[in-house]
Amino acid sequence: MAGGAPPESVVVVGAGQGGYQTAASLREHGYRGGITLISAEDALPYERPPLTKAYLKGEADEAMLWLRPATYYVRQSIDLVSGTVTEIDPAARSVRLSDGSTYDYGHLVLATGATPRTLDVPGAELRGVHTLRTARDAAALQSSLAGARRVVVVGAGFIGLEFAAVAREAGVRVTVVETLDRPLARAVSAYTAAHFTRLHRRHGTELLFGQSVKSLQGDSRSHVRAVELADGSRLPADLVLIGVGVTPRTELAAAAGLPVHGGIAVDSRLRTADPHISAIGDCAAFPQVRSGSRLRLECVQNAVGHGRSVAERLAGTSRAYDELPWFWSDQFSTTVQIAGFDEGHDSEVVLGTDPDAFSVLLFRGDDLQAVESVNRPGDHAAARRLLTQGTAPTPEEASAPGFGLK
Ligand SMILES: Cc1cc2nc3c(=O)[nH]c(=O)nc-3n(C[C@H](O)[C@H](O)[C@H](O)COP(=O)(O)OP(=O)(O)OC[C@H]3O[C@@H](n4cnc5c(N)ncnc54)[C@H](O)[C@@H]3O)c2cc1C
DSSP states (O other): OBOOSOOSEEEEEOOSHHHHHHHHHHHHTTOOSEEEEEESSSSOOBOSGGGGTTTTTTSSOHHHHBSSOHHHHHHTTEEEEESOEEEEETTTTEEEETTSOEEEOSEEEEOOOEEEOOOOSTTTTSBTEEOOSSHHHHHHHHHHHHTOSEEEEEOOSHHHHHHHHHHHHTTOEEEEEESSSSTTTTTSOHHHHHHHHHHHHHTTOEEEESOOEEEEEEOTTSBEEEEEETTSOEEEOSEEEEOSOEEEOOHHHHHTTOOBSSSEEOOTTOBOSSTTEEEOGGGEEEEOTTTOOEEOOOSHHHHHHHHHHHHHHHTTBOOOOOOOOEEEEEETTEEEEEEEOOSOOSEEEEEEEETTEEEEEEEETTEEEEEEEESOHHHHHHHHHHHHHTOOOOHHHHHSTTOOOO
């Protein structure tokens, strides 16, 4: 389906995974107009997953995070601008930066990502208390870790657990505090969560469930020394990572009068209520083609898929975004890969008898929603294929003796 005449120029706010992809894909699709990529970070566009993995372990330097070297942007005539957009003027079709400069746009893409939540408790501002989103955050965390002996991680989500694994591998004592009764509760099934509980405990990490933080306590130099829990117990700590999720960066959109529903609200073509503004990646809440429900995802696949899709539309070909979500996480020597999105399952089928290598198929009725594969990359690849083609098995078929996804 035709997407109309390409705009004269595209301005992208946010040069993370999604913003970069939009600019790169526009050129791949032959778009010849001006492209301005505005970044609040003082760095070339880079990927975030290594921040809790190779980069944090010191196995990759900053240049290895870059999505492309500086010469790429020059060659592709992509104008990389360093600065923070503070205002959108939808009527004038321009954005204003904090230094007062303005940029006019034919089309505006909001790829502003998300920002880590902090804890609203006394002591949250102490030195040695970290959140992790940017390369700068990771560098600060890495240098704190080098001198740390007792680490407390607040929140057993992916960021918290990946960091906990790196800290344990560095020989530091680690305690993870989680309000809910299991890790990764928003992201994986109870079966897979139990695997991660065992994995971390096996490596000597203390996991405390059903516990919340009451305060962070510091010394005379305002450096964190302990975490006080709601039950009154006290965990010594010289480094605390807060990994309690993120908030989508919707403030620019909201101030411009665009609807926000858990993320910047977009339609199936990632258009906001303003036909000249799109939103993509972690900041965007988009309708799932299959279920119609509005979804906001935080993964590389989603940011890249959205970036490609918007670029395709702006370059002249428009279709609804309906890519299958997928995600991965590495912790110790375990990799979990998730294909699809579980909107609430009512049955599950486990493939494999090895407690450290299995796949969990999550069904709603006869419908396969998602497949979680732990150390079974072949299953993950097959699951993505089956879910994309719409040829997924039913629970009965998946439970039959000898069944394999491949
Ligand atoms: C430590 C870490 C590990 C991760 N690991 C994985 C993983 O293993 N697998 C996976 O699939 N995903 C992982 N993710 C998630 C993945 O990196 C994100 O989903 C992805 O980066 C989202 O891309 P985005 O473009 O939407 O946002 P981002 O990459 O966050 O980019 C948004 C950019 O917009 C900028 N910005 C915001 N507001 C403004 C403004 N007003 N003006 C100018 N610039 C602005 C921000 O500074 C930022 O640079 C991880 C994330 C983190 C933080």
